[in-house]
Amino acid sequence: MMGDFLFSDEPEESVSEIEQGTWKVLIVDDEPEVHAVTKLALSDFEFQNKRLEFISAYSGAEAKQLIDVHTDAAIVLLDVVMETDDAGLQVAKYIREIAQNNHIRIILRTGQPGQAPERQVIVNYDINDYKSKTELTAQKLFTVIMSSLRSYRDIITIEQSREGLEKIIKASRDIFSAHSIESFIEGVMQQLVSLLGIAEQAMYATTLVAKNPEERNNKKLIVCSGTGDFEKSEGKELEQVLEEGQLMACEQALINKSIIYKDNYLFAYCTSEYNHKSMLFISGIPKNLTETQRHLIEIFSQNVQLAFENVQLQSEIEATQQELVFRLSEAVEQRSSETGNHVKRVAHICHILATGYGLSKHNAELIRLASPLHDVGKVGIPDAVLNKPAKLDAQEWEVMKTHTEKGYIILKDSPHEIVNAGAVIAKEHHEKWDGSGYPQGLKGENINIFGRIVALADVYDALRHKRCYKESWTLQNVIDEINEQKGKHFEPKLVDIFNDKINELEAVLIRFPD
Structure with missing residues (x-):
């Protein structure tokens, strides 16, 4: 009896290059033998360190489903005659017109070229190659797959370049x-x-x-x-x-x-x-x-x-401008009975109301940045009036009301959007929906939407906090008051948004306490 033979383990194949994914090839044919032969002929195919991944469909209907799933397929080898005489042509039409897939390379294969003449098919359908099954040898199959993959690669590269350029253009705009x-x-x-x-x-x-x-x-x-x-x-x-x-x-x-x-x-x-x-x-x-x-x-x-x-420099400039707006507003508020956090709260409350109202992202951000300027005119109001702990008499009230016009004069005609928006807000945030406000007695939509929003935000925050002339109100009392003023002081739509967003608004008060 011969002695046992000891064989050393076969060395593992060294992988010189990391495989970078695969190229998806969709084989669409109702003959299973065609699938097997195609996979065998291309079993060792490799292009740019990527091998082929085969996906099989045995009817036109199945092919359409797979096309929708595998949108990144590179090639489809498509039989013409399957469940119907033109099933393959309908798949080609579906790929280009319904799925809107212009990247995948369509190679039409037919065993009955007489039923789908090459010239007619090339003219009427957006396919990339047309081959008779009898002429498609292993070498020719290799050649057509290689040329199609190169085309697909170039198309994808161009598309990626276009997408990148589009993002750069949008960013520069x-x-x-x-x-x-x-x-x-x-x-x-x-x-x-x-x-x-x-x-x-x-x-x-x-x-x-x-x-x-x-x-x-x-x-x-x-x-x-x-x-x-x-x-x-x-x-x-x-x-x-x-x-x-x-x-x-x-x-x-x-x-x-x-x-x-x-x-x-x-x-x-x-x-x-x-x-x-x-x-x-x-x-x-x-x-x-x-x-x-x-x-x-x-x-x-x-x-x-x-x-x-x-x-980054431009962003820092904008951030500096925004900080100066807040610091100016806080300096004004420190002269009165209100705190610096009042303007921060009003800013965030305005943003929530503006977003709920349906204003654009830009305008919602603009009112957040400009609303702290709403009381900048108080810089021109005497301390005796501004900080009086008791109710103002008629003459004092007339003096107090001038802060809207004073604020407008300070801010108007600025080349900067935030300051211009602040001018409108300063002038109109005491106007009322029913026309009983000041300084102009504007009514309804004649009041700028920024003024309407700041009016509600300012009153809500003022009622919820203690002032030298009053104690803070409970949430329910504030809600009742604002709803009582629906259609009078405040725009009805804004009051509805206020009711819907009350939890978000209360969170702002917690975030920026006095």
């Missing part, structure tokens, strides 16, 4: 809006990713978004925007989202102030005129970047920081 920084960076990153071909995810981190003094002093890199796995990492420190090897590469890029390429990712140091540190990370990049691609990354890493700093 509204570059100084609240979310412009995020949308701008997201757009330029997507543009760069599309130009690199198969990059998977990107992330931008900077010291510019540090929110507290400790982070700013330590120059912590904070994730500002990201795609893929980094999409939910915004606001986190870079050390919290990177692996150890990636952190080492990042440190190297920071120290050398350069671009570091590692395996299938890179870190690009972003230059700055203001001693800020920023880092661009891209993973899933091609193994062999061209000199053009490397140069593009270098230019991008320089320019994206400059763009970001410009937008």
Whole structure:
């Protein structure tokens, strides 16, 4: 008896390149043999380190369902004659006209070319190739799949580039809006990713978004925007989202102030005129970047920081303007019996009411910023009148009422939108829906919507808090009073919104107590 043979374990196949997903190929044919032969002929096919993933449909109806599910399919090998003589043609029509999928490459295969003449099909249907099953050898199948995938890749790259450019255009149009920084960076990153071909995810981190003094002093890199796995990492420190090897590469890029390429990712140091540190990370990049691609990354890493700093500077200017408005309003309130938090509460109450009323996001934000100026005219009212603990006599009341006109005169004719809105609010926030208010006795919708909203917000907050001339009212008493003034002092629609949003309004009072 022969001795036992000992065989060493077969060495595992070394994987030289990480597989970057698959190309989806939809096979639509009512003959199972066609599916089997097609899969066998293309079993070892690979393009750009990605293999093929086959999805089978055995009828036109089933194909339509799969097209809706697999919107990212690259190719459909489509039989013409299945449950009906033109089932395949109807699928092609469905793909382009109903599913609105113009990316997928449609290769029509038929065993009966006489029933669907090539010239007629090419003219009438948006297909990309037409083959008879008898002529489609393994080599020709390989060739047609390769050429179709190249076309699909280029179409997707162009589409990604278009989407990135569209985001950049939108960001440049509204570059100084609240979310412009995020949308701008997201757009330029997507543009760069599309130009690199198969990059998977990107992330931008900077010291510019540090929110507290400790982070700013330590120059912590904070994730500002990201795609893929980094999409939910915004606001986190870079050390919290990177692996150890990636952190080492990042440190190297920071120290050398350069671009570091590692395996299938890179870190690009972003230059700055203001001693800020920023880092661009891209993973899933091609193994062999061209000199053009490397140069593009270098230019991008320089320019994206400059763009970001410009937008950040504008944001800081706007924030400074807003703070000055609040501080001016607080200074005015300190002369009276009201506290500085009164203007903060009124601002947030106005925003809630404006949003509930259906004002645009811009106008809701505008009234929040401008409403603190509603009583700025009180700067011209004598202390004896402004802080009198008892009821004002007729003459004193006439003096008090002049604060609306005084405020309007102070703020009018400004080139700034917030100040102009403040002028309207200062003048009209004591007008009443029934026309019995002051200074002009305006009625109904002749009162600016900003004035109508601030009128309700101001009264609500004043009644809910103690003043030198009165105690605070209970919530129920305030609700009763405001509903009693529905159609008199206040616009009925606003009173309905007030009732609906009362819990949100009360939360504002808790957030900013006296």
